[in-house]
Amino acid sequence: MLRLELDPATRRTLRRATKNRNIRVGGAIVAIFVLMGLLAPFISPYDPTQGNLRDSLLPPCRKYPFGTDFAGRDILSRVIWGARTSLIVSTVSVFIAVIAGVIVGGLSAYVGGWLDEVVTRIMDIMLSFPDILLALFVAAIVGPGLENVIVAVALYNFPQFVRIMRGSALQVKEMEYVEAAKAIGESNASIFVRYLLPNSLAPIVVHATLRTAASILTAAGLSFLGLGVQPPIPEWGQMMSDARTYLVTAPHVWVFPGIALFVTVLGFNLLGDGLNDVLNPRTEV
Amino acid sequence: MLLKVSDLRVSYRTDEGIVRAVEGVSFTLERRKTLAVVGESGSGKSTLALAIIGLLPRSVEVEGSIRFLDMELTGMKEEEIRKLRGDRITIVFQEPMTALNPVFTVGRFMKDIYLTHREGSEEDALSLAMEWLGKVKVPGPEKVLNSYPHELSGGMRQRVLIAASLMLEPDLVLMDEPTSALDVSVQAQILRLIAELKSQVSASFIFITHNLGVAAAVGDEIAVMYAGKLVELASKRNLFEEPLHPYTKGLMKAVPRIRGGGVEPIPGSVPSLVNPPKGCRFHPRCPIADERCREEEPELREIRPGHWVACHKVG
Amino acid sequence: MSDLARYVVRRILLAIPTLLGVSVIVFLMIHMLPGDPAQLLAPPEATIQEVEIIRRRLGLDKPLWEQYLIFMSNAMKGEFGKSLFTGHTVSELLWPAYLNTLTLSVLAMGFGLVIGVLMGIYAALRPNTVRDQAVTSLSLFGISMPVFWLGLILIEIFSVWLRILPSGGSGTPRHLILPSLTLGLVGAAYVGRATRASMLEVLSQEYVRTAKAYGLPDRLVIYVYALRNALIPVITVAGLIFGYMMAGAVLTETVFSFPGLGRLIVNAIFARDYPIVQAGILVVATTFVAINTAVDILYAFINPRIRLG
Numbered sequence: 001m002l003r004l005e006l007d008p009a010t011r012r013t014l015r016r017a018t019k020n021r022n023i024r025v026g027g028a029i030v031a032i033f034v035l036m037g038l039l040a041p042f043i044s045p046y047d048p049t050q051g052n053l054r055d056s057l058l059p060p061c062r063k064y065p066f067g068t069d070f071a072g073r074d075i076l077s078r079v080i081w082g083a084r085t086s087l088i089v090s091t092v093s094v095f096i097a098v099i100a101g102v103i104v105g106g107l108s109a110y111v112g113g114w115l116d117e118v119v120t121r122i123m124d125i126m127l128s129f130p131d132i133l134l135a136l137f138v139a140a141i142v143g144p145g146l147e148n149v150i151v152a153v154a155l156y157n158f159p160q161f162v163r164i165m166r167g168s169a170l171q172v173k174e175m176e177y178v179e180a181a182k183a184i185g186e187s188n189a190s191i192f193v194r195y196l197l198p199n200s201l202a203p204i205v206v207h208a209t210l211r212t213a214a215s216i217l218t219a220a221g222l223s224f225l226g227l228g229v230q231p232p233i234p235e236w237g238q239m240m241s242d243a244r245t246y247l248v249t250a251p252h253v254w255v256f257p258g259i260a261l262f263v264t265v266l267g268f269n270l271l272g273d274g275l276n277d278v279l280n281p282r283t284e285v
Numbered sequence: 286m287l288l289k290v291s292d293l294r295v296s297y298r299t300d301e302g303i304v305r306a307v308e309g310v311s312f313t314l315e316r317r318k319t320l321a322v323v324g325e326s327g328s329g330k331s332t333l334a335l336a337i338i339g340l341l342p343r344s345v346e347v348e349g350s351i352r353f354l355d356m357e358l359t360g361m362k363e364e365e366i367r368k369l370r371g372d373r374i375t376i377v378f379q380e381p382m383t384a385l386n387p388v389f390t391v392g393r394f395m396k397d398i399y400l401t402h403r404e405g406s407e408e409d410a411l412s413l414a415m416e417w418l419g420k421v422k423v424p425g426p427e428k429v430l431n432s433y434p435h436e437l438s439g440g441m442r443q444r445v446l447i448a449a450s451l452m453l454e455p456d457l458v459l460m461d462e463p464t465s466a467l468d469v470s471v472q473a474q475i476l477r478l479i480a481e482l483k484s485q486v487s488a489s490f491i492f493i494t495h496n497l498g499v500a501a502a503v504g505d506e507i508a509v510m511y512a513g514k515l516v517e518l519a520s521k522r523n524l525f526e527e528p529l530h531p532y533t534k535g536l537m538k539a540v541p542r543i544r545g546g547g548v549e550p551i552p553g554s555v556p557s558l559v560n561p562p563k564g565c566r567f568h569p570r571c572p573i574a575d576e577r578c579r580e581e582e583p584e585l586r587e588i589r590p591g592h593w594v595a596c597h598k599v600g
Numbered sequence: 601m602s603d604l605a606r607y608v609v610r611r612i613l614l615a616i617p618t619l620l621g622v623s624v625i626v627f628l629m630i631h632m633l634p635g636d637p638a639q640l641l642a643p644p645e646a647t648i649q650e651v652e653i654i655r656r657r658l659g660l661d662k663p664l665w666e667q668y669l670i671f672m673s674n675a676m677k678g679e680f681g682k683s684l685f686t687g688h689t690v691s692e693l694l695w696p697a698y699l700n701t702l703t704l705s706v707l708a709m710g711f712g713l714v715i716g717v718l719m720g721i722y723a724a725l726r727p728n729t730v731r732d733q734a735v736t737s738l739s740l741f742g743i744s745m746p747v748f749w750l751g752l753i754l755i756e757i758f759s760v761w762l763r764i765l766p767s768g769g770s771g772t773p774r775h776l777i778l779p780s781l782t783l784g785l786v787g788a789a790y791v792g793r794a795t796r797a798s799m800l801e802v803l804s805q806e807y808v809r810t811a812k813a814y815g816l817p818d819r820l821v822i823y824v825y826a827l828r829n830a831l832i833p834v835i836t837v838a839g840l841i842f843g844y845m846m847a848g849a850v851l852t853e854t855v856f857s858f859p860g861l862g863r864l865i866v867n868a869i870f871a872r873d874y875p876i877v878q879a880g881i882l883v884v885a886t887t888f889v890a891i892n893t894a895v896d897i898l899y900a901f902i903n904p905r906i907r908l909g
């Protein structure tokens with residue numbers, strides 16, 4: 001049954017959330033980004049993959065507000081569709097990483113012993129490939145393409161969520177009510193769902209938001225290098241990949257996708273920071 | 286006269302409103318004397334000390350006058366009062382565990398104090414520091430000098446801070462509950478040490494405590510504070526022989542005694558300083574309060590030479 | 601042995617299994633790729649016989665663990681075989697590129713640390729004022745900035761408009777300015793955030809009040825007593841950021857056509873020149889682990905409390 005009254009603590013958190021400026025601004029940007037991704041077919045003025053070679057590299061004008069690329073494709077339309085690509089890559093890869101991270105991290109902490117030891121070691125090893133390098137390594141093995149970028153970015157996020165889940169599960173595990181639940185014979189699965197998971201929710205939500213920002217950047221980076229999403233699928237990083245050629249002649253080619261990318265990432269970072277302030281009040285100044 | 290505080294008022298601005306933490310406090314302090322300030326938690330004792338040494342944040346309003354030597358401390362320029370701090374006026378805080386910088390040795394801290402206020406070499410600084418560590422009776426002053434705070438016990442750290450507070454032979458030493466955070470056995474040692482050192486230096490002390498027993502052990506004069514106000518001020522002898530204010534009497538019943546007589550805490554608690562009670566601030570908890578106490582604020586009056594009290598029912 | 605020495609030894613020993621793990625993963629790359637490793641490591645035009653020769657010469661017919669041992673003993677000597685296409689040995693290509701990237705990262709790091717720490721202190725000294733908000737927003741902008749886009753913007757400004765700096769290439773110190781500025785600005789954003797947070801925390805500590813209570817001058821209290829403590833967590837962040845810079849160099853180097861390790865790796869991935877990819881990734885990861893180990897040790901020197909732990 002759906003319960004509509006919220007307990008006072010939740011209501012207080014919600015009220016603080018709606019007042020938080022970072023959440024408001026970040027949330028608005030994220031909402032626009034998501035809408036752009038979802039509604040791309042309806043709001044983009046042109047087909048993002050079809051160009052008119054006679055209109056190649058036009059600067060912004062009335063017909064093409066953001067100008068056109070070398071193939072004469074409308075950059076505005078490609079920016080709008082690019083949101084869809086980023087949305088898919090980032091949400092799917094973060095989603096996979098969260099699920100896998102929660103299971104592995106939770107089990108590792110809950111079971112403990114050698115399993116925990118092994119998991120921790122493997123995560124240390126994965127985290128030894130800094131930042132984009134792990135994604136790059138995976139991309140080198142699996143090759144370019146939309147699905148492969150998702151795999152690469154998910155793997156790059158995975159150890160982070162294992163760490164967080166493991167950390168908060170370790171805390172909860174020692175709590176008296178968990179001991180009590182065990183003593184009265186509650187099943188492990190039920191303890192996991194009823195105690196470990198809810199307690200880890202706040203840091204995971206915060207981190208998932210921040211990792212979405214990082215994932216958008218990483219995926220765009222891979223595509224910028226040519227190791228990610230391939231043309232003709234519109235993708236912001238990939239749209240900038242031959243920017244060097246157009247530094248002097250047509251900066252609009254890389255300026256607009258860059259703005260879209262920057263603002264979107266900023267939105268997720270703002271939202272993540274705001275959520276962190278609201279959900280983990282002790283870090284507040 | 287070393288220190289003369291007149292009609293001191295301190296108020297903090299908070300979200301709940303203005304907290305009048307010190308409200309019209311006046312007293313004087315002679316050289317080589319110790320004033321013990323007693324009162325329950327929240328009565329404004331620490332605020333008083335911080336006001337004297339000029340450590341309150343700039344946003345806090347301080348009115349009235351604090352005359353020290355020939356200087357007026359309220360409204361003094363930060364740079365000038367900074368030079369007095371650590372040199373002419375020093376303070377020992379309640380919490381020795383966190384009062385020392387974790388990344389520096391004791392020696393480094395004491396050396397920095399010396400070099401801030403004196404022309405002299407590092408060797409002078411360290412030898413003076415060592416001398417004082419000896420005087421506060423730490424075992425192995427040389428070793429302590431090279432120790433980091435985490436290597437020392439709470440009692441040891443408080444000894445270090447006491448040494449730091451006396452090292453430059455200040456005129457005024459403020460001690461804000463210097464033993465409250467320590468183990469009971471250590472408390473007694475530190476109190477004994479302070480009593481001993483007092484006779485060796487020429488400083489005056491303001492010793493803050495919530496324990497009347499401790500106040501009796503160290504104070505020449507005792508000031509009793511309640512809800513930001515001074516309610517009674519007298520020599521130790523007068524105060525203990527004839528406490529006048531009902532609050533002081535209540536405190537005396539609340540002091541644990543070694544022999545006989547159980548502890549009788551004063552019923553009720555310190556009122557909010559945002560909206561203090563009208564009239565005498567103590568009246569809601571006072572056993573003998575009457576109509577006048579509820580309406581009219583009592584002045585601090587000198588009932589007998591050297592014995593001041595703020596109560597309508599006295600005299 | 602002193603506590604500190606013991607800690608240092610333990611910390612170094614702790615890095616070894618991690619590095620072994622990294623090397624195993626990198627080694628396995630060639631086996632994780634679809635297809636026959638010998639075929640992958642042979643030039644495209646090789647005949648079946650030639651592939652067999654390569655298989656034997658590289659020991660690819662031996663059991664996996666033996667291959668790993670060979671790989672490792674060579675790697676320890678800094679040898680990673682030959683590039684499949686260029687005719688050079690991997691080391692000939694690897695070390696100069698590594699040196700370039702290292703120079704770039706160190707410069708960027710220096711830049712990021714100086715700017716970031718100053719920004720963080722500046723903000724923390726007046727929390728919740730306009731200047732604090734300005735610094736906080738700027739840091740968030742920096743963190744959200746695609747590093748390759750920032751690079752393009754800087755090229756547009758300094759090379760296209762002002763024409764005072766080269767837009768790419770290498771060879772003179774001037775070529776290092778824009779790439780290291782690009783990476784450094786992003787690094788500064790991270791360092792600034794970390795410094796601000798930890799400085800705020802430290803300034804509210806009792807020992808800072810004690811220092812003030814003893815009349816120590818502001819510059820001593822802030823820049824020595826407080827900062828020394830505030831930098832402890834920043835050092836850890838800096839270690840992570842250095843890794844970020846080594847990795848982020850992949851993008852920056854591409855933007856600036858800078859002949860560093862990142863570009864070498866990316867080009868090798870395109871060319872399927874796997875020995876170079878393996879060597880490059882192994883070297884970056886090893887550097888990262890080494891830096892973090894060094895940071896932890898430095899941490900122990902600065903923070904006397906953890907030596908016991």
Ligand SMILES: Nc1ncnc2c1ncn2[C@@H]1O[C@H](COP(=O)(O)OP(=O)(O)OP(=O)(O)O)[C@@H](O)[C@H]1O
Nearest residue numbers: 297299304306325326327328329330331332333558
């Ligand atoms: N920085 C501050 N901002 C706002 N209010 C404050 C501040 N410091 C103290 N107060 C308030 O001022 C009043 C007096 O506090 P103070 O610390 O001076 O009391 P105290 O007698 O030293 O108490 P304790 O025995 O607990 O140390 C209290 O009501 C306290 O809440």
Ligand SMILES: [Mg+2]
Nearest residue numbers: 330331332461
């Ligand atoms: Mg106090």
